[in-house]
Amino acid sequence: MANIVPDSFKKELLLGVHNFNTTGGNTFQLALYTTVTGFSAAGTTNYSVTNETSGAGYSAGGAALTNTTITVDTNVAIVDFSDLTFSSATISASAALIYNITQSSKAVVVLDFGGTKTSTNGDFTIQFPVADASNAIIRIS
Numbered sequence: 771m772a773n774i775v776p777d778s779f780k781k782e783l784l785l786g787v788h789n790f791n792t793t794g795g796n797t798f799q800l801a802l803y804t805t806v807t808g809f810s811a812a813g814t815t816n817y818s819v820t821n822e823t824s825g826a827g828y829s830a831g832g833a834a835l836t837n838t839t840i841t842v843d844t845n846v847a848i849v850d851f852s853d854l855t856f857s858s859a860t861i862s863a864s865a866a867l868i869y870n871i872t873q874s875s876k877a878v879v880v881l882d883f884g885g886t887k888t889s890t891n892g893d894f895t896i897q898f899p900v901a902d903a904s905n906a907i908i909r910i911s
Contacts, residue, residue: 774880796872801832802863817875827859849908850901
C-alpha cells in the first residue's frame with residue numbers, strides 16, 4: 771500500500787481549515803501505528819487510537835512536528851517538516867498519521883512504511899524525504 775491522502779483533507783484545504791504557516795499556523799503531530807490496515811482515503815478523517823503503537827519512549831498521540839516550511843518547486847507547492855525522533859524507544863510501527871491537533875485532530879496524511887520498523891531502547895526516527903516536487907511528503911501540483 772502507498773501513502774494515503776484522506777479525502778477529508780483535500781476538502782478541508784479548499785475550506786481553509788489547515789494552516790501550515792510556521793508563524794501563527796496550526797500545530798501538526800505525528801502518531802505511529804502498528805498497521806496501515808484500517809486507513810483509507812474515504813474513511814480516515816481524524817486521529818484515532820485504534821492500532822496506535824505503544825511502548826517505552828512513545829506517548830499516545832505521538833509528538834509535534836516542527837519547522838513547517840512551505841515552498842514551491844517546479845510549480846508544485848510543498849510542505850516540509852523537520853525529522854522527528856522518539857528517543858530511547860522500544861516500539862514497532864508500520865505506519866504514521868500526520869494530523870492537525872489545532873483543528874480537532876483532523877487527518878492530513880497516512881504514511882505507509884512498507885513494513886514494520888522497530889527500535890529497542892534506541893532512537894526511532896521519522897526522516898522526511900527531500901522537500902522537492904518529486905519527493906516531499908505533502909505536495910500539491
